[in-house]
Structure formats: structure tokens, C-alpha cells
Amino acid sequence: MDIVEIRRELHLLRLEFGQAYLWHDADGLTLVDTGIATSGAEIAEAIGRLGLRTDAVRQVVLTHYHEDHCGGAASVALWGDVTVMAHRLEAPVIRGERSAPPPNFTDEERALHRGLGAHLLPPAPPCRVDRELRDGDVIDFGGGARVIATPGHTDGSIALHLPRAGVLFTGDTVAHVNGQVMPGVFNMDRQEMLRSFRRLAEVGAQVACVGHGEPVVGADALLREVARNIQE
Secondary structure, rough: EEEEEOOEEEEEEOOOOEEEEEEEEEEEEEEOOOOOOOOHHEEEEEEHHHHHHHHHHHHHEEOOOOHHHOOHHHHHOOOOOOOOEEEEOHHHHHHOOOOOOOOOOOOHHHHHHHHHHHHHHHHOOOOOOOOOOOOOOOOEEEEEEEEEEEOOOOOEEEEEEEEOOOOEEEEEEEEEEOEEEEEEOOOOOHHHHHHHHHHHHHOOOOOEEEEOEOOOEHHHHHHHHHHOOOOO
């Protein structure tokens, strides 16, 4: 498990599978995504290595319900007075009230999925969702994080934009693989995901914290360029 400082108040936690982001405000910590079901211990270790305490985590924001993003949430939710948040369409799956529909794989994605072993990920334990989010909601961290609905990867996928900080958390709508910024894979509706990608390209963020891969520095220009050249 690696810890990467993106800026003083923001760290990328590279987990056994997947990744999470930790934002540090003076009054507490916010986690964006939580890795797979076994990631709670890794996240706790990272917080300790940064000289912080797990009971300083005051909120968790889940970009969507996939196992590699919400799997550790149930563990983190037990650390103290933690508010767990997700889009209202994701909440029933995260709570375990209904099953998640599978992605609509392309043939290439189906082979990639098998090769990654992603179908063998441990299921995410059910986790409470204390606050159900909608497009345009503002979450109290980083000077105010605006929720942007980005359907397509899943129906209730979200991004988070911190205008004061110039940071955008994209979830899996954006990926950064082998130095290439691209739309994410394994989507429910690729065309809708591409519309969401284009929406994020217009945000004007300086740094994009993607669901998989390195943060994208100079995100404004790069996302706009990719959006212009997207192949439908």
C-alpha cells in the first residue's frame, strides 16, 4: 500500500486493489471511496502513517457501488461518528437491499475483465448510507464539494468538484492508464457515460483524481482534448 501526496491536504491511497482518496481539513478527514472489502485495515494504516487518527474520519463519500470502491465502507463506518454518503440510486445496492446489475460489457471489456480477475473481487459487505446525494448537492469538505451526477458507469455514479481547490474526483467516468487519459470501462450505458465524461471536461479542474490510475495534472486541457476526440 502506497501513499501519494497530491497536495498538502490530499493524498492518494493505493490499495491492494483499487484506490481511495483522503482529504484533510482542520476539523476532520474525508474519504472518497474505500477500496475492496479487505481495505479497511490498509486505510487505517495509511491514516496512522500520516500521523492522523481513524476517529478523525468524519465522512465517507462513495462515487458508486462497485466492490472496489465501496467494499471497505462498512469497516470505516465503525470507526466513530462517520457519515456515509452516496447517490440516492446507489444507496439501495450499498445497503444490500438490492443486487447490482452487471455492466453491459463490450467483447473487449469482457476479456479485459476476465484478465484482471475483477470478477473474483470479494463482495462488498452491506453498509449504511446516512445521506443520499443528488446532483448539485454540496458536501462540507475542501471548501465545499459539489456533487455532479455522472450516470453511465452506473446509474448513480457521481463526481465531486472542489472549486476552491481546483480538484475533481471523477469516480470511474475517467481513467488514467499507461499515461493515457480516457473514458472508463465496464459501464452500464457507454453512451450515457460519454455524455458524463464531456460534462466533467467542462468543469475546468486543475487536478482530476480518477478512480483508476494516477491523478491527472492539468486536467482542464487534457479532459477537453479527450472529449473532443472520443470515439462513439
